[in-house]
Amino acid sequence: MTALASRTGRSTPGDTRRRLVVIGNGMAGARAVEEILARGGAVQYRVTMFGDEPYGNYNRIMLSHVLSGEEDAGGIFLNSLDWYRENGITLHAGVRVEKIDRFAKLVFSDDGRATPYDVLIIATGSRSFMPAVEGLYTPGGRLLPGVFAFRTIDDTQGMVSYAQQDHHGRAVVIGGGLLGLEAARGLQSHGVGVDVVHSGGHLMNAQMGPDGGAVLRRSVEALGIRVHTSSRTTAILGGDKVRGVQLRDRPDIECDLVVVAAGIRPNVEVAVTSGLPVERAIVVDDHMRVPDEDEIYAVGECVQHRGEVYGLVAPLWEQAAVLADHVTGADPSSVYLGSRTATKLKVAGVDVASMGLQAPERDTDEHVVFSEPSRGVFKSIVIRDSKIVGATLLGDSRKVAYLTQAFDRGLPLPEERVSLLFDLGGPGDEAGVAELDGDAQVCNCNGVSKQVIADTVKGGCTALSGVMDATRAGKGCGSCKLLVRQVVEWAADGAVAEDPTAAYYVPGVPLEKAALMTAIREQGLRSVSAVFAALAPGGAEDAKSKMGLASLLKMMWAGEYIDERDARFVNDRVHANIQRDGTFSVVPQMKGGVTSPEQLRRIADVADKYNIPMVKLTGGQRIDLLGVPKEDLPKVWADLDMPSGYAYGKSFRTVKTCVGQEFCRFGTGDSTKLGIQIESRFQGIESPAKLKLAVSGCPRNCAESLVKDVGVVAVDGGRWEIYIGGAAGAHIRKGDLLATVDDPGTVTLLAGRFMQYYRERANWLERTYSFVPRVGIEQLRAVIVDDAEGIAARLDEAMQRSVDSYADPWAERNSPFTPGQFRTSLPLEVLPRVPVR
Amino acid sequence: MSAGLHVLGPVDEIPVGEGRAYSVASEQIAVFRLRDGSLRAVSAVCPHKGGPIADGTIDRAVVMCPLHQHAFELETGCSTTGAGPLRSYPVFADGSQNVVVRFP
Numbered sequence: 001m002t003a004l005a006s007r008t009g010r011s012t013p014g015d016t017r018r019r020l021v022v023i024g025n026g027m028a029g030a031r032a033v034e035e036i037l038a039r040g041g042a043v044q045y046r047v048t049m050f051g052d053e054p055y056g057n058y059n060r061i062m063l064s065h066v067l068s069g070e071e072d073a074g075g076i077f078l079n080s081l082d083w084y085r086e087n088g089i090t091l092h093a094g095v096r097v098e099k100i101d102r103f104a105k106l107v108f109s110d111d112g113r114a115t116p117y118d119v120l121i122i123a124t125g126s127r128s129f130m131p132a133v134e135g136l137y138t139p140g141g142r143l144l145p146g147v148f149a150f151r152t153i154d155d156t157q158g159m160v161s162y163a164q165q166d167h168h169g170r171a172v173v174i175g176g177g178l179l180g181l182e183a184a185r186g187l188q189s190h191g192v193g194v195d196v197v198h199s200g201g202h203l204m205n206a207q208m209g210p211d212g213g214a215v216l217r218r219s220v221e222a223l224g225i226r227v228h229t230s231s232r233t234t235a236i237l238g239g240d241k242v243r244g245v246q247l248r249d250r251p252d253i254e255c256d257l258v259v260v261a262a263g264i265r266p267n268v269e270v271a272v273t274s275g276l277p278v279e280r281a282i283v284v285d286d287h288m289r290v291p292d293e294d295e296i297y298a299v300g301e302c303v304q305h306r307g308e309v310y311g312l313v314a315p316l317w318e319q320a321a322v323l324a325d326h327v328t329g330a331d332p333s334s335v336y337l338g339s340r341t342a343t344k345l346k347v348a349g350v351d352v353a354s355m356g357l358q359a360p361e362r363d364t365d366e367h368v369v370f371s372e373p374s375r376g377v378f379k380s381i382v383i384r385d386s387k388i389v390g391a392t393l394l395g396d397s398r399k400v401a402y403l404t405q406a407f408d409r410g411l412p413l414p415e416e417r418v419s420l421l422f423d424l425g426g427p428g429d430e431a432g433v434a435e436l437d438g439d440a441q442v443c444n445c446n447g448v449s450k451q452v453i454a455d456t457v458k459g460g461c462t463a464l465s466g467v468m469d470a471t472r473a474g475k476g477c478g479s480c481k482l483l484v485r486q487v488v489e490w491a492a493d494g495a496v497a498e499d500p501t502a503a504y505y506v507p508g509v510p511l512e513k514a515a516l517m518t519a520i521r522e523q524g525l526r527s528v529s530a531v532f533a534a535l536a537p538g539g540a541e542d543a544k545s546k547m548g549l550a551s552l553l554k555m556m557w558a559g560e561y562i563d564e565r566d567a568r569f570v571n572d573r574v575h576a577n578i579q580r581d582g583t584f585s586v587v588p589q590m591k592g593g594v595t596s597p598e599q600l601r602r603i604a605d606v607a608d609k610y611n612i613p614m615v616k617l618t619g620g621q622r623i624d625l626l627g628v629p630k631e632d633l634p635k636v637w638a639d640l641d642m643p644s645g646y647a648y649g650k651s652f653r654t655v656k657t658c659v660g661q662e663f664c665r666f667g668t669g670d671s672t673k674l675g676i677q678i679e680s681r682f683q684g685i686e687s688p689a690k691l692k693l694a695v696s697g698c699p700r701n702c703a704e705s706l707v708k709d710v711g712v713v714a715v716d717g718g719r720w721e722i723y724i725g726g727a728a729g730a731h732i733r734k735g736d737l738l739a740t741v742d743d744p745g746t747v748t749l750l751a752g753r754f755m756q757y758y759r760e761r762a763n764w765l766e767r768t769y770s771f772v773p774r775v776g777i778e779q780l781r782a783v784i785v786d787d788a789e790g791i792a793a794r795l796d797e798a799m800q801r802s803v804d805s806y807a808d809p810w811a812e813r814n815s816p817f818t819p820g821q822f823r824t825s826l827p828l829e830v831l832p833r834v835p836v837r
Numbered sequence: 838m839s840a841g842l843h844v845l846g847p848v849d850e851i852p853v854g855e856g857r858a859y860s861v862a863s864e865q866i867a868v869f870r871l872r873d874g875s876l877r878a879v880s881a882v883c884p885h886k887g888g889p890i891a892d893g894t895i896d897r898a899v900v901m902c903p904l905h906q907h908a909f910e911l912e913t914g915c916s917t918t919g920a921g922p923l924r925s926y927p928v929f930a931d932g933s934q935n936v937v938v939r940f941p
């Protein structure tokens with residue numbers, strides 16, 4: 001074995017596979033590797049990937065959704081780090097390749113590594129183009145604080161947190177193309193006012209002519225975005241940070257944030273320094289190979305093929321497939337002949353499709369145009385020799401699939417041209433979908449064909465959401481959802497399983513929350529089984545729905561709720577949090593994070609007596625006893641003699657406090673006292689998702705109040721700020737300021753009123769960080785502070801009823817609620833145990 | 838495992854709508870008492886990552902493991918969410934309201 005290793009010079013003894021190195025871990029690089037693996041490439045190659053960005057591969061298209069807050073950054077990953085591990089791929093994330101030695105076949109990276117390759121793929125993508133504008137950079141050569149590109153997760157998250165900072169209320173987007181409009185729309189959702197400054201004569205001039213651009217402008221302006229066309233930005237004003245932009249021949253615009261979306265430039269530096277042929281981008285042949293280099297391929301936006309450089313994802317799916325055919329030898333005859341750029345997108349919420357010519361060029365060209373600016377609809381089709389040579393469609397995507405195919409294949413057109421634009425009782429959508437070829441691409445973002453969708457449906461998946469999950473179709477920009485739906489309907493022959501869960505509060509009862517609550521109240525349904533019997537189809541119970549219903553009924557009926565224990569999740573049956581090994585964690589109440597020597601002594605004694613494997617401080621300023629078997633729970637509670645801290649439920653959890661005025665020399669308010677009051681009042685109330693609170697004694701904010709579901713900060717003059725909808729877990733969001741009030745009593749009142757409104761209106765498992773932006777802080781302030789809907793008194797009263805019905809669940813230690821409530825369901829087998837430290 | 842009938846104890850030990858775990862002749866089984874009063878028995882350890890099935894949430898058709906919410910048909914033990922299967926056992930209440938399982 002050793003002999004073999006030294007003979008072949010490989011790091012893994014016995015691994016005789018060739019070395020495939022990929023530079024660039026973006027959409028094209030990762031897709032190419034997926035295609036190679038799909039052709040059995042893992043047998044031939046050991047794969048190493050370099051990516052400048054310190055992550056796995058994510059769906060760059062979805063950054064617009066991350067910017068607008070519709071999607072978590074974590075939710076857009078196409079290839080997680082696990083994927084690389086599972087496929088035996090070595091990923092150097094956060095490492096930049098600087099040079100290729102084509103003769104020694106080595107790749108040099110900025111971590112000082114030299115990596116040998118047998119086959120190399122360059123997929124370095126592009127970056128935002130930074131126009132020559134004065135004041136864009138600091139003297140140190142960095143972007144001026146407040147200036148952002150829009151290309152990466154880091155750009156996007158930087159923009160979000162900057163936009164959320166106080167006093168950052170205005171933004172200018174430079175560039176009125178696809179990216180610029182997406183950025184503008186996304187920033188708006190953070191309450192930022194946006195101006196788009198575009199040097200072209202009309203918006204999206206790469207995709208459409210002036211008439212379409214004018215209609216688009218109306219739609220965009222209707223969203224509240226100001227548009228300045230034919231305007232060139234000449235300088236960024238500020239010096240230390242952005243304070244405005246200067247335009248040529250126009251007044252300056254004041255702003256706090258600038259997004260540069262003025263086009264993209266291929267990343268070709270590595271190729272240039274390494275002596276590869278580069279014109280506008282890295283030149284490749286029809287095999288995606290760099291000319292005269294047998295072992296070097298390139299793919300994606302960094303590539304120039306037959307003179308074309310593409311800036312959208314659809315072409316790169318085709319490129320990656322051809323590349324993989326050659327790299328693996330699966331199909332040596334495979335060729336890439338270029339992509340016809342029919343683009344179909346959703347830009348700032350507007351459907352946009354464009355292909356081929358924008359306008360007629362010859363006298364004999366026919367031009368069919370329909371324009372309805374008030375609805376934001378514009379359709380233009382250019383016909384030559386009875387074939388479509390160009391089309392632009394705005395605001396209505398219904399005929400797009402048909403037109404794209406007619407454009408791609410040069411299909412003969414109907415005599416009555418108007419039926420190109422509208423369905424006139426002729427072959428409708430259904431027929432249109434039926435006519436599409438199997439390999440017609442339905443989802444351009446994720447490269448999913450009609451055939452793949454149809455096969456998934458035939459495979460037994462007939463719900464739209466299921467098909468979308470399985471194929472990723474419709475999960476990019478979202479513009480193709482309607483078409484995906486039509487294809488699913490067609491493939492299922494009308495037997496589409498309706499998407500059961502989308503709008504329902506719980507999947508098993510077909511009602512939205514408001515309607516469900518009305519039915520429950522009108523019919524006096526006080527138990528989960530009564531709700532199923534009265535409202536579920538066929539009266540059928542549904543395990544997935546029980547917990548959500550139990551929470552809702554308890555909230556609605558408080559003391560009158562009929563508590564059926566089987567409707568509870570195990571945590572709520574035994575008042576502790578189940579752990580991976582089936583044991584439980586016990587967190588006693590420690591109001592405001594304040595404890596005493598007696599309590600600590602008791603906790604220590606319990607830990608000793610029951611051999612608690614781990615004692616840990618929680619993030620909520622409490623003490624967690626982990627690894628308690630179910631049968632010990634009642635004894636542990638008895639010895640602790642402290643109430644439950646509710647660290648297990650979808651309920652009010654804890655109030656974190658700082659030391660505050662009493663001891664801290666900065667304190668302006670008694671944060672500890674208020675925190676304890678709040679926790680005493682709202683302890684244990686159930687809610688759609690957990691509620692974590694905090695109170696800080698001054699704006700230094702040591703209890704991190706700005707990132708809590710409800711956070712309170714004492715400010716000068718004995719006043720208190722109340723923030724809602726903050727989060728600092730998987731999702732990070734700064735809370736919105738609900739109100740600044742004069743006394744702790746009002747804090748408690750408004751916090752309670754907000755929580756009650758949230759309990760009544762939020763979807764099951766919807767945290768406040770989604771609920772608050774969904775409803776909007778203005779609306780919440782109107783209802784909760786100004787009582788605009790006249791429901792404040794009712795909300796307060798409902799909350800009071802819940803408060804009054806509080807009982808410490810750990811009291812059940814003396815008389816179990818059900819037989820065998822604390823009987824073990826373990827130790828039934830040797831299970832992995834949490835290591836004891 | 839010894840084939841034949843095994844008496845596990847009174848039905849009343851299992852609250853309606855919940856499950857309890859039993860150790861029978863070196864087998865670990867979870868017995869559930871449905872809201873209609875009928876009984877179901879499946880193996881007690883989740884094939885996914887060893888979760889305690891008896892602590893799961895049920896309806897008339899499935900049990901959901903408390904750890905990662907994989908669901909299994911109570912009649913057959915087959916997973917509806919793509920996990921491996923549980924074993925299922927015939928089970929009934931005898932004349933004196935005792936739970937009886939039959940091992941094949």
Ligand SMILES: Cc1cc2nc3c(=O)[nH]c(=O)nc-3n(C[C@H](O)[C@H](O)[C@H](O)COP(=O)(O)OP(=O)(O)OC[C@H]3O[C@@H](n4cnc5c(N)ncnc54)[C@H](O)[C@@H]3O)c2cc1C
Binds near residue numbers: 024051
């Ligand atoms: C906000 C936004 C919205 C978009 N919306 C759409 C849309 O709706 N529809 C559509 O079709 N397209 C859209 N696009 C375009 C689409 O994302 C790109 O076409 C696609 O990502 C190109 O893939 P790529 O792999 O060529 O480049 P990238 O995805 O950019 O990947 C290149 C990767 O290589 C890395 N890299 C570069 N140089 C080096 C080096 N020297 N060493 C190591 N790593 C390196 C980069 O850091 C990057 O991670 C959008 C783009 C953005 C930014």
Ligand code: HEM
Binds near residue numbers: 700701702703
């Ligand atoms: C006189 C001033 C201060 C002193 C003496 C002080 C002291 C401390 C001490 C001793 C800790 C505990 C460290 C540990 O748990 O190991 C701590 C934690 C912390 N301090 Fe300060 N601090 C001061 C000011 C501040 C200020 C102004 C802030 C906020 C801007 C702050 C934020 C924090 C935070 C967030 C923690 C971590 C809390 C946690 O463990 O959950 N501190 N500080």
Ligand code: SF4
Binds near residue numbers: 661664668697
């Ligand atoms: S938030 Fe202010 S009052 Fe509270 S501990 Fe920190 S510095 Fe002191």
Ligand code: FES
Binds near residue numbers: 883884885903904905
């Ligand atoms: S252990 Fe049962 S679902 Fe994971």
